[in-house]
Amino acid sequence: MTEQTDTEAVAPRRKRRIGLYVLLSLAMLCAVLAVLLIGLRGEVRLPGWVQARIETRLSDGNPLGAVRLGEVVLDFSEDALRPVFRVSDLTVLDASAEQDDVRLALPQMTVRIDRDALLDGAVRPESVTLDGAAMHMSRAEDGSIDIALGGEGPRDLQEVLRTVEAIFDGPYLGRLRRVEATGMSITVDDALTDRVWSVTDGRLTLENEPGTLSASLALSLEQVGGAVTTALLSLDHVKGAPEIRVAIRLTDAPARDIAAQSAALSWLSVLDAPISGSLTTVIAGTGQFTELNGALEIGAGRLEPGGGAAPRRFNRAKAYFRFDDAASKLTFDQISLESPSATVTAEGHAYLKGRKGRTVEALVGQFSFADAVLNPPDLLSEPAVFEEGALDMRMMLDPLRVDIGQMVLMNGDVRFQASGHLAARPEGWEIALDAGVPRLELARLMALWPLTLKPKTREWMTENMRQGWFLDVRAAFRKPAVGPERLGLNFGFDELTTTFVRAMPPIEGGRGYGVMTEERLDLKLYEGHVTPPAGGPLSLAGSTMAIPDITIKGGPGDIDLRVAGSLRAALEILDHDPFKFLTKGGISTQIATGRAEARIALHLPLRDGVTLDDVTWSGTGRVTDARSDTLIRGKLLAAPVLDVRADAGGVTLSGSGRLGAVPVQGGWEQKFGPEHRGRSRVEGRIDLSQTFLDEFGIALPDGALAGTGTADVVIDLVRGERPEFRLLSDLNQLTLRLAALNWSKPPAERGRLEVTGALGQPVRIDAVSIEAPGLTASGSVTLTESGALDVAAFDRVRAGGWFDAPVELRGRGPGEPVRVAVTGGSVDMRRATFGGTGGGAGAGGGPVALRLDRVIVSDGMVLTGVEGGLNTSGRLNGRFSARMNGKSPVTVTLAPTERGTGVRLVSQEAGELLAAAGIFSGARGGDLVLQLAPTGQPKSYQGRVDISEIRVRDAPTLAALLSAVSVIGLLEQLSGSGIVFTSAEANLSLTPRGVTVRRGNAVGPSMGISMEGIYDFARARLDMQGVVTPIYMLNGMLEQTRLFGDLFGRTKGEGVFGFTYKLRGPASNPTVSVNPLSALAPGVFRQLFRRSPPTIPTE
Known part of the structure; x- marks a missing residue:
């Protein structure tokens, strides 16, 4: 079947159509032999000269070539008034060929004569039967067929119809009611498709009714490779009407052959598959299709995009469509596709753009999906089912390029959107897709995530993300024809439950966003919390996670945790598997209370079996309203704000607060590692005042200390042992007084005080040394169980340059001044303040036992072996014995x-x-x-x-x-x-x-x-x-x-x-x-x- 459009070239006027010419020639043959037919019975074979005359008459003026007849027989056996002509081996030679090529071969033709016409003295055919006809044809690139009837041909289809009607209504063929051809074979050289067609076992039926003409053609077409296409062509024409109705039924016709017949079918040109179905159309007098309806079933085949792009296989497809030629609009009532990767059912319409004859440049259409199932083999964990959808697209055919303006797929209340293009390039497929979904459940996202697309990232998300919703998901996929593919993904998430480190409690209630590129994944939490075994939920708002290279299985991850919650909860996280930082340091998670805000940076491999050695981490933070009565046993350490720093080496807390009632400023440090297990240290600055003495139960004589100074203190904490401390002060702003030595230090003068010992009840003072203007002393102090002074033994006390001796102070109970014992050493009376002015220096003092080695009275006058006693209570008094210069x-x-x-x-x-x-x-x-x-x-x-x-x-x-x-x-x-x-x-x-x-x-x-x-x-x-x-x-x-x-x-x-x-x-x-x-x-x-x-x- 040939379609003519207004863009086609007008066929040459000298073209003739073979069928009509043969029929007219047969009519003339019948007229010549009419006289011979009357009154005869049986079969009569025409003599050779008659047959020659007939061949000459048929050949003369025939532009197609010479006609040759094998044998002509008249059969009167059935009815003498209805004879039958049987012509065998009729051939038409190609006049344009240099050799006698056969253009048309009719092995057997039977013509039945109309009886009524014969009785009127005319020979008119009533029916014609052809058997085994063989024909050679050609089709030019413009679609025209080179078979003509002789003479100047008609200009358009309407003229053709008028001519055909005139022939069948004319004097020679007016009585012809039926033409039937069986066993036809036709060879067509088709320049339009650059193929040679071979039609076999064709059957043609032509019926001429008073008001209509109809024809049907059934044929088989042998394809390359041996495949056979069958077709049934039906034409119906109402005489006098300007159009023809055509119906075609096809079986296993090549898609591209079908596509070449009409611009409306050009979209089939990208398929390599057999097509079965039916096409109906109306051809207007201009040769244009005014309408085209089709119902096609497409068998298993391939999408052939052209260029260097690899074909894509499919199992079957169906298309039910209508074509409006005036609007260049294809309406698809149903189109379905079933492939190894997808099953789709849709409807919609498309407009043909850039029509040139039987070809188009592109189709622009809109489709709605009634059902779509995506299930690429080994690509999805489960089929992706979409109940409905819509597509706005443009499809360019040569080479194939599909531009997706918008595609929407619905799964329940989940709406998927996509845009982009797929193009066949000489180097291969080029794909650029942008997709998005407003809200999607995690399980659904993972089901839709292709197994082969970033498999390591998919695996990580599958193993670590348990449940939640993804919001405003935006994906961008780029696959150039040459070069690596690229993927970008932006998404928000809500109500997410995920783990950031294996074995750690999961993040719950996560809300935030993520960005994934070809190699990197970044996540950020706006909201979310973890719930450790104790301490309540711990907020992780503001936390981030980055996987720099998602192509590496178990590769490194960078986690920036922002935690806020109870200090207990934060410590529980630090002490959770796989870290166990506190356990390794021998610290309890209940060491303190308060509210913590921290930032912890983790760098670790994202795989199973992570150990502490695999983790690099550091953290900073702040603890508010911090309180601990276990860090220093028996003492409440409280601070409004503590700064926290931690890393793999240890953890420190620093700030200002109170130790009991004493203001302190400093920090606590716990180093990690087996050698530091159960050991930590407090370093800081503490106020020295009477409050300090009262807090630690140190009872000094009244007036011994006044004012408020500061001291640097170091406290070593060992689990199961008393905290050992070292205190160092410059004594600034402290007033000190030793009544027994009549020594005092004003607050503006500085000195040095160092005390070592252990905290507890009572405090143990192992060593005391003091250096101040006019006084140097070192020794140890023992307190009673109640914290009062028991013995303060100073190995050496030097006061004012005049006193240099060991001194022992013994407490005598509440309200009683200490007893002083001077056991050795020397006193230089030349420099002594001993005795002072006024009422003496003993106010508030107590008894002093003397056993001095020397008392220097003046140069050359030294008292030795001084023994006796003094009383500094009230005014100094006493008595001692000695020897002058030892004599x-x-x-x-x-x-x-x-x-x-x-x-x-x-x-x-x-x-x-x-x-x-x-x-x-x-x-x-x-x-x-x-x-x-x-x-x-x-x-x-x-x-x-x-x-x-x-x-x-x-x-x-x-x-x-x-x-x-x-x-x-x-x-x-x-x-x-x-x-x-x-x-x-x-x-x-x-x-x-x-x-x-x-x-x-x-x-x-x-x-x-x-x-x-x-x-x-x-x-x-x-x-x-x-x-x-x-x-x-x-x-x-x-x-x-x-x-x-x-x-x-x-x-x-x-x-x-x-x-x-x-x-x-x-x-x-x-x-x-x-x-x-x-x-x-x-x-x-x-x-x-x-x-x-x-x-x-x-x-």
């Missing part, structure tokens, strides 16, 4: 005075005491009493010394003095048995600079001596003067009387006659000078030879 024993009594602590020193070996003290080496025996009273000035005393019955011998200085005054007998006595002084006395003034002697004298039977002056400590020099009175027993008698004492002797020790002297220079070897003339001036007149008493220089 002469003395007894010292301390007593309070109005201006401080007074001193009374008593010795029964006065001479030895003076010698041991380096004051006077030649004295022996006698009793000495020294009394000193503070003046109110620092280290300044006024006092008096009294000595009785002392003997002096071998005294170089005195010898030099006696030699100077030429007292020979006294010198001999001095170097012999010695000079006895029955008494010696002096008033003393003691300052840090030196000693001033006033009204000093020593008297005895042999002589008397007076002395006044100074001894400069700093320079170790003497500057003394006085009077030496020989034979004092007689010479001083007048001085001893009240009447003449002041006249003959200004002071005790001076007589009527005496010599004034001076001692000046180094104390070890002073220079002695005597004024001999002074002996001539008795008593009061000697003052003329004396200067004013010297004084100690102030500088």
Whole structure:
């Protein structure tokens, strides 16, 4: 069948159509032989000359070629008035061929003559039967067939119809009612499809009714490869009407052959499959299809896209459609496809775009799906079923390209949308698809996720995501004809339950979004929580997860957790499998309470069997309202805010808070690892004040500490053991006082305090060391069970440069001052603040037991073996014994005075005491009493010394003095048995600079001596003067009387006659000078030879 359109070239006028020409020729043959037919019976074979005349008549003017007849027989056996012509081996030779090629071959033709016409004297055929006809035809690229009837052909189908009607209604064929051909074979060279068609076993029936013409053609067409196509063509024409109705039934016709017949069927050109079904159409007088209806069943075959793209197989398809030529519109009442990958049923319409003859450039259509099932083999875990859908698309045919403007598929209330294109390129398929769905359940998403598309990502999501909804899913898939495919996926999610680390509690109530690219997956939570075994839910809002390379199975993942909830819950997560951070550190998850907000970064492989060694992590956070009564046993540690830092090495908490009632600032650190198991450390700064002492149950003497300072403290926590601490302070802003040593530190001065020990009840203090202006001490402290002071033993206490000795402090119970024991060491009275001013330094103090090694009174004067006791309660008082420079024993009594602590020193070996003290080496025996009273000035005393019955011998200085005054007998006595002084006395003034002697004298039977002056400590020099009175027993008698004492002797020790002297220079070897003339001036007149008493220089 041939379709002509207004774009086709008009067929050449000289074309002729074979069938009509043969029929007209047969009519002329019948007329020639009409006379011979009347009155004959039986079969009559025409003679050769008659047959030749017939061939010549049929060939003359026949443009198709010469006609040859094999045999012509007239059969009158049935009815003499209805004879039958039988012509065998009729051939038509091709006139255009160089050789005698057969164009038409009719092995057998039977023509039955109409009886009524014969009775009227005319021979008219009533029916024609052809058997075994063979024909060779060709079709040009414009679709025209080169069979013509001779003469100038009709211009269009309407003219053809008029011509055919005229022939069948004309005088020769007007009686012809039926033409039937069986066993037909036709060979067609088809330039339109570039194929050679071979039609076999054709059957043609033509019926001529008074008002209609109808024809049917049944044929078989042998395809390449041996396949056979059968077709039944029916044509119906109402005489006088301008159109023809055509119906075709096909069986196993090649899709592309069908597509080549009409632009309306061109969409079949991309199929390589057999087609069965029916087509009905109306051909207008112009040759145009005014309508086309089809019902096609397409067998198993392939989609042949062209280019280098691989074909796609399908099992079967169906199409029920209508074509409106005027609108170039195809309406599909139903179109269905069944392939190994999908089953689809749809309806819709498409417009032909770019029509050129029987071809089109594209189809633009809209379709709705009644049913769609996607189930590619080994691609989906279960079939994807869609109850309805819609598609807006454009399909370009050569090469194939399908542009999807919009595709919508519905599964229940789930709406899937897609757009993009599929194109056949020379290198292969090019695919670009963008898809989206507003809301999709997780299980449904995984069912729709192709098994071969990012299988590792799909596997991870299947194993880790348990349930939830995906929102506003947007997917982009790109597969270039050359190069790797790319996939992008954006989605939100809600009510998601997923795991971020195997064995960890799942994330529940997850809401957020995700982005997946060709290699990377990123997830972010807006909402979500995990519920650990204890502590309640833990919010993970703001957390993110990234898989940098989703192509690696078990590859690394980066998780940024933002957690908020109870501290217990956060610690439970850190201590959960596979981490067990706290368990490995020996820490309980109940170590503290509070609310935690943290950010934890994890880098780990996303596979089973992850161990702690596989995980790299770090975290920072904040704990509010933190409280712990287990971190430091027995003490409540509370902080409004704590900063948290953690990594694989350990965890630290830092901030400001209170330890009990004491303000603290610092942090707690727990290192991870077997060697740190059960061990942690607290480091920080704590307030030192009375509150600190009260909190830790440290009872110091009243007034020992005042103000508030700070200390750096380190506390080592070992599970099952008492926390050990080390405290270090600069003592700034603290007032310290040791009453027993009369030492104190003002708040502005700094020092150093270090304390080590263990917390508990009571606190254990292993070591204490203090360095402050005027005080250095180190030792240990033991507290009673109630926390009160038991013993504070200091190995060495150095105070003010004057005290250096071990000191032991013993508590005596509540409200009682401590007992002090000084066990060794030394006291330097030259620098001592001991005794102070005012009422003494013992206020608030207690008893002091002394056992000093040395007490340095002055240069060269050292008390050793000092033993005794003091009482610092109230005003300082006490008594101790000692030896002067390790030799002469003395007894010292301390007593309070109005201006401080007074001193009374008593010795029964006065001479030895003076010698041991380096004051006077030649004295022996006698009793000495020294009394000193503070003046109110620092280290300044006024006092008096009294000595009785002392003997002096071998005294170089005195010898030099006696030699100077030429007292020979006294010198001999001095170097012999010695000079006895029955008494010696002096008033003393003691300052840090030196000693001033006033009204000093020593008297005895042999002589008397007076002395006044100074001894400069700093320079170790003497500057003394006085009077030496020989034979004092007689010479001083007048001085001893009240009447003449002041006249003959200004002071005790001076007589009527005496010599004034001076001692000046180094104390070890002073220079002695005597004024001999002074002996001539008795008593009061000697003052003329004396200067004013010297004084100690102030500088």
